[in-house]
Amino acid sequence: MFDIGxxxxxxxxxxxxxQVVKRAREAxxxxxxxxxxxxxxxxxxxxxxxxxxxxxxxxxxxHPHHASEWSAETASTLRRLAESEQVVAIGECGLDFNRNxxxxxxxxxxxxxxxxxAAELQLPVFLHCREAHERFxxxxxxxxxxxxxxxxxxxxxxxxxxxxxxALGLSVGITGWVCDERRGLELRDMLPLIPADRLLLExxxxxxxxxxxxxRPTSRRNEPCxxxxxxxxxxxxxxxxxxxxxxxxxxxxxQLFRLA
Numbered sequence: 001m002f003d004i005g006x007x008x009x010x011x012x013x014x015x016x017x018x019q020v021v022k023r024a025r026e027a028x029x030x031x032x033x034x035x036x037x038x039x040x041x042x043x044x045x046x047x048x049x050x051x052x053x054x055x056x057x058x059x060x061x062x063h064p065h066h067a068s069e070w071s072a073e074t075a076s077t078l079r080r081l082a083e084s085e086q087v088v089a090i091g092e093c094g095l096d097f098n099r100n101x102x103x104x105x106x107x108x109x110x111x112x113x114x115x116x117x118a119a120e121l122q123l124p125v126f127l128h129c130r131e132a133h134e135r136f137x138x139x140x141x142x143x144x145x146x147x148x149x150x151x152x153x154x155x156x157x158x159x160x161x162x163x164x165x166x167a168l169g170l171s172v173g174i175t176g177w178v179c180d181e182r183r184g185l186e187l188r189d190m191l192p193l194i195p196a197d198r199l200l201l202e203x204x205x206x207x208x209x210x211x212x213x214x215x216r217p218t219s220r221r222n223e224p225c226x227x228x229x230x231x232x233x234x235x236x237x238x239x240x241x242x243x244x245x246x247x248x249x250x251x252x253x254x255q256l257f258r259l260a
Contacts, residue, residue: 001029001231001246002253003224004126004173005153005202008034008056009044012206012221020205020223021052027225030250032056033202033257035092035126035153037063039077042087049086057257059126061091067102067110075113082121088257090118091126092153095139098131107132108139115143124149124256127170133161137168144168149256154204155187162190166198171256173200176210176222176230178237191237200256201234201249203227 003024013020024032034049036042036059045058060081062070081087093114095107102110118125127150129136144150151171155162165172172194178184209222210229217226228242231249235242253259 001201001227002031002033002250003029003203003205003227004033004151004200004253004257005175005204006032006034006224007037007204007206008032008048009036009041010206017048020225021056024224024227025055027228028246029224029227031253031259032224033088033126033253034058036060036081036087037092038066038069039074042078042081046081046084046086050084053086057086057088057259059089059091060087061089061093061114061126062110063092064094064096064107064111064128065099065101067107070106070110070113075117078114078117079121082117082123087123088259089124089126090114090121092128093125094128095132095136096128096130097135104135108135111136111139112143115140115147118148119143119146122148124151124258126150127152128154129157133157133164137164141168151200151256154202154208158186159190159193162193166193166195171198171200171252173202174230174234175202175204176208176226179210179212179230179233181211188237191234192239196248197252199249200252201227201230203230 034045036045042060049056049058205222235245
């Protein structure tokens with residue numbers, strides 16, 4: 001089982017990053033993709049991936065929250081990072097009209113620029129969309145024929161939005177959000193709609209700790225070592241065997257990100 005979304009650069013991991021990776025290995029997690037969310041954190045993510053080469057890889061990108069920081073220098077930094085064998089995707093990029101930490105126009109500009117970069121470099125994209133589905137698709141669709149692959153990270157949208165993403169050939173990243181009895185029930189019911197070859201799993205650690213873990217962790221911090229719980233639950237709701245699902249999502253991740 002491969003965790004495609006770990007925010008290992010987070011300050012919440014400042015004191016024990018190596019131990020977090022060690023616990024993930026011991027829990028049976030087969031690899032980690034460390035998320036880059038701006039130029040600096042993308043550099044830090046690449047460095048962490050290099051320290052754990054062969055087990056960790058990273059993305060290089062600018063999250064919509066940081067879109068106001070986009071510049072020619074940012075684009076140059078991402079391009080340089082993408083030359084590293086540890087960097088296997090462009091992103092996290094996309095649109096977030098929920099918090100609006102950057103203006104919509106800035107978000108769309110940075111998103112389009114990163115899609116262009118991914119197309120030029122022939123790297124898959126690690127996508128973010130929150131409450132911006134129509135504009136997200138409007139920016140994305142012109143690039144789809146030029147992209148080698150794409151995953152909508154931490155999907156939490158509606159059934160119609162899921163069907164739109166699947167119709168466009170996108171892969172779908174599912175987190176412990178589905179383990180939340182308050183807000184994850186709709187997504188839980190949609191899990192069987194995702195084709196087996198398009199499903200990816202992630203913790204989005206340190207965020208989105210699964211609420212149904214028993215016993216509950218003493219800390220609210222999520223870790224990649226909790227991915228087996230998400231696998232177990234998703235397999236149950238899809239009517240599959242956990243071991244088979246774990247192998248399948250590992251295969252899907254390695255195919256999408258072209259890992260050995």
